[in-house]
Amino acid sequence: MATLYHHPFCAQSRFLRLVLGELGLEAELIEERVWERRLDFLRMNPAASTPVYQEEQVGLVIGAMPAAEYLDETRGLALGERRLLPPDPKGRVEVRRLMDWFNGKMHAEVTGYFAHEKIFKRFMPVELGGGAPDMASIRAARANIRYHLAYIGYLHAERNWLAGESLSYADLAAAAQLSVADYLGDVPWAENEAAKHWYQKVKSRPSFRPLLSDRVTGMEPVSHYADLDF
Amino acid sequence: MATLYHHPFCAQSRFLRLVLGELGLEAELIEERVWERRLDFLRMNPAASTPVYQEEQVGLVIGAMPAAEYLDETRGLALGERRLLPPDPKGRVEVRRLMDWFNGKMHAEVTGYFAHEKIFKRFMPVELGGGAPDMASIRAARANIRYHLAYIGYLHAERNWLAGESLSYADLAAAAQLSVADYLGDVPWAENEAAKHWYQKVKSRPSFRPLLSDRVTGMEPVSHYADLDF
Known part of the structure; x- marks a missing residue:
């Protein structure tokens, strides 16, 4: 069976779990606290980041983007019409643009702050930067998420799914980012x-x-977190 | 002819110029100062980032990674043995990992600081954040570049090129990042x-x-910048 080194509140890891779920692939999940810099993990991925996907056929696949590309190349065709990276060049360009947008830009401006300040710092020793959240970072993330939410609303108003008429990696990337902020009650849903x-x-x-069943030890999610109709 | 919206000292744009050069593709270069947030450019790319590649067959391709993937998919096969994203799954996984490493991690830890603090801020109005470089950021970049240089040296000691036995996107991404720091004299070559x-x-x-012929107005490069044998 495949293995996924991940953290339940690493948004890029969540993206890959959604991808694996859509592909019907099972993977053993191993929780990695990257700030502990576990030596065996650093040997696998000197960047010390999650996710890392591993399967017998190819060995290690480091990072959400390389893993999404690899899984499309090896499993994508079998999905037929439901392929998550569409076959036409224009479609691929748009899905990759948005995958980059959410996994890269939205993470840097929003989700990375929320996860680091509100979740990871609870588990990090003080000498590694753990402790109380930095409120300036959280305020920045709360201001920035409004633009990302508006952009998602704008895309969805024009299209059936974010990158076009079918579900794609773009939707999974955006939803994975939002899901971390949503756990914390930091998505202003009423705005859009x-x-x-x-x-x-x-x-x-x-x-x-x-x-939806992931939990931060000692920190309950916002009440609507697991509601499908919130 | 194709068009590339770029900045001469945006490392990701430099990566794409190297890719186009290796593919033998010509593109008209349009310099974009993203901090000016030119309305026509924002309409093309709401992320307000360079590079943006445009050609008739596909329209706009936003971002270095989507453009590299697109160019491989449409032009890669014609390169035969010289293909920049190798055909085997393991090779592709490794090239993409390193492309991510240099365009993402090294940019965030090194080149982004150097370019922003030492170059872009010279041309940005004060009200948009222009002015003197922040020395703390530059010190951080100078400390971080040593690890990236050591990693490049480590990879090259094991392999002919960074990702394996042939030139690939990984080499072009790493060299593009280094070239910006090198212009500024900020690569400690003697260390590796x-x-x-x-x-x-x-x-x-x-x-x-x-x-090598790019110049920052009013700021000469370090003396060895254009020397092939430095």
């Missing part, structure tokens, strides 16, 4: 009906279920 | 002979020549 409607659609997929 | 030797090989390629 279209974005909320789109998220309900993604959240209802069977691939999403495992994410 | 293997990395220096590898950079000389990439720098000697015809695709690299246009980068």
Whole structure:
């Protein structure tokens, strides 16, 4: 069986779990606390980041983007019409643009702050930067998420799914990022009906279920976190 | 003809110029100062980032990674043995890992600081964040570049090129990042002979020549910048 080194609140790891779920692939999940810099993990991935996907056929695949590309190349065709990276060049360009947007830009401006300040720092020793959240970072993330939510709403108002007429990696990347902020109650859903409607659609997929049962030790999610109709 | 919206000292744009050069593709270069947030550019790319590649067959391709994937999918096969994203799954996984490493991690830890603090801020109005460089950021970049240089040296000591036995996107991404720091005299070449030797090989390629004639207005490069044998 494949293995996924991940953290339940690393948004890029969540993206890959959604991808594996949509592909119907099972993987053993190993929780990695990257700040502990476990030597065996650093040997696998000197960047010390999650996710890392491993399967016998190819060995280690480091990073969400390389893993998504690899899984499309080796499993994508079998999905037929449901392929998550569409076959036409224009479609691929748009899905990759948005995958980059959410896994890269939204993570840097929003989700990375939330996860680091509100979750990871609870488990990090003080000497490694653990402790109380930095409120300036959280305020920045709360301001920035509004633009990302508006952009999701804008895309969804024009299209059935974010990158076009079918579910794609773009939706899974966006939903994975949002799901971390949503756990913390930091998504201002009332501001954008279209974005909320789109998220309900993604959240209802069977691939999403495992994410909805993740819990931070000692920190309950916002009450609607696991509701499909919130 | 194709068009590339770029900045001469945006390392990701430099990566794409190297890719186009290796593929023998010409593109009209349009310099974009993203901090000016030009409305027509924002309409093309709401992320307001360079590079943006445009050609008739596909329209706009936003971002270095989507453009590299697109160009491989549409032009890669014609390169035969010289293909920059190798055909075997293991090879592709490794090239993408390193492309991510240099365009993402090294940019975030090193080149982004250097370019922003030392170059872009010279041209940005004060109200948009222009002005004198922040020395703490530059010190961080100078500390971090040593690890990236050591990693390049380590990879090159094991392999002919960074990702394996042939030139790949990984080499072009790493060299593009280093070239920006090198212009500024911020690469401690004396620390790593293997990395220096590898950079000389990439720098000697015809695709690299246009980068060596780029100049920051009012700021000469370090004396060895354009020397192939430094």
